[in-house]
Amino acid sequence: MTTPSPVVARYLDQLAQGLADCGLPPEDRAEITREIESHLADAAAAGTPLAEGIRRLGSPQELARAYAVELLLRPAPRPRLPWRRAAASLTSFLTSALFLAIAGALLVLGGAMALVGALGIVAGLLAPWLPLDTTLRPGMPQVVVVLGSLVTGGLGVLLLRLVRTLWRIARTRPRSVNPPSAEKQP
Amino acid sequence: MWYTVLVPDDSEAIDDWVSQMRRGLLELSVLALLDGEASYGYEIVNRLAVVAQLASGEGTVYPLLRRLRREGLLEAFWQESAAGPPRQYYRLTAAGRSTLNRMRRQWRELAQGIGQLLDSQGSRP
Numbered sequence: 402m403t404t405p406s407p408v409v410a411r412y413l414d415q416l417a418q419g420l421a422d423c424g425l426p427p428e429d430r431a432e433i434t435r436e437i438e439s440h441l442a443d444a445a446a447a448g449t450p451l452a453e454g455i456r457r458l459g460s461p462q463e464l465a466r467a468y469a470v471e472l473l474l475r476p477a478p479r480p481r482l483p484w485r486r487a488a489a490s491l492t493s494f495l496t497s498a499l500f501l502a503i504a505g506a507l508l509v510l511g512g513a514m515a516l517v518g519a520l521g522i523v524a525g526l527l528a529p530w531l532p533l534d535t536t537l538r539p540g541m542p543q544v545v546v547v548l549g550s551l552v553t554g555g556l557g558v559l560l561l562r563l564v565r566t567l568w569r570i571a572r573t574r575p576r577s578v579n580p581p582s583a584e585k586q587p
Numbered sequence: 588m589w590y591t592v593l594v595p596d597d598s599e600a601i602d603d604w605v606s607q608m609r610r611g612l613l614e615l616s617v618l619a620l621l622d623g624e625a626s627y628g629y630e631i632v633n634r635l636a637v638v639a640q641l642a643s644g645e646g647t648v649y650p651l652l653r654r655l656r657r658e659g660l661l662e663a664f665w666q667e668s669a670a671g672p673p674r675q676y677y678r679l680t681a682a683g684r685s686t687l688n689r690m691r692r693q694w695r696e697l698a699q700g701i702g703q704l705l706d707s708q709g710s711r712p
Contacts, residue, residue: 429653435675436628436649442671443629459646471650472657 408451409441412461419465424473433468504567511560518554522547606642613643615694617651618660618679618687625678627666628652652677660686 405413413434420430437458444454458464525546613635620626620634628649635643655661660683665673679687 432675433649433653435672439668439672439674440628440632440645440649443627443668443674446670447629457645459644464646464649467646468650468653471654475654 405438405441406451408455409438412441412455412458413438415461416465419462420468423465423469425465425468429468429472437464500567500570504564507560507567508564511557511564513557514553515557515561518550518552518557521550521553525550609641609643612694613641613647613651614655615687615690616641616643617648617655618683618690621661621677621679622684622687625664625676627674627676629674631677655683659683 404410416437417430417434420433421427425433440458441451441454444457445451459467525544616635616638617631620631626634628645631652632643632645632648635641635648652661652663656663656677659680661677662680663675663677666676668674
């Protein structure tokens, strides 16, 4: 590594001064000037004349102002207070739990109804050939048993579909309540 | 057309509008460029320069890199270079990747919607 030429050194000095004038902290200034120095070395290595490389960066004052606009006018996102974050995740957890509880209840109910419906249909259709007279109410027409079972089974299937929708809502909800945000600080 | 005669030249307003539009897209472009591979300032500036419409230069890219890093979307590390002083490399963080994915989706939907709107208006007699 070579020491920067006097022209580069002067540019970097003025840049550091400009950044200081704009109110950027020393650690920012040191790293920024180091990066710009590295940039000029890369440009020179690629065959760009030094004057051209410096012209493209703009004057040190302009560049310092551009940094200030990005870094000071748009302050880093404020980290959310711990209790607020906890409240947000508790809310999303409770919401999910509620959805899952409802979905679970409907799953059991819907499953049972679908099963009873299916059994009813089979029993109704096969009744004349099976010794099921004791389980089916005596005298009830076969058609009523089959139709009733169809309705029960259909409702059961509908409930199961509802469970699927609820499950999907419960899974996506925490993401929309608490979106991943850039909270990590460098 | 008739309105170019009646309305005074407002290229300044257009320039302002274009630069506002570019600002957000430059952010998306930088994140997209760093998706999957780390890179350093000089290379990033040159790869962005290929998209002339972005009109990005050293003076906008370096400050932006620093802000994206402070917002936790990028992380930086220094690495020795054979050519000269060490380079500062940037790569996406997990938060940066998630932001990039959301921005990409938003941009595609927006571009598609506006494209359809402009096409339907343009095809009117």
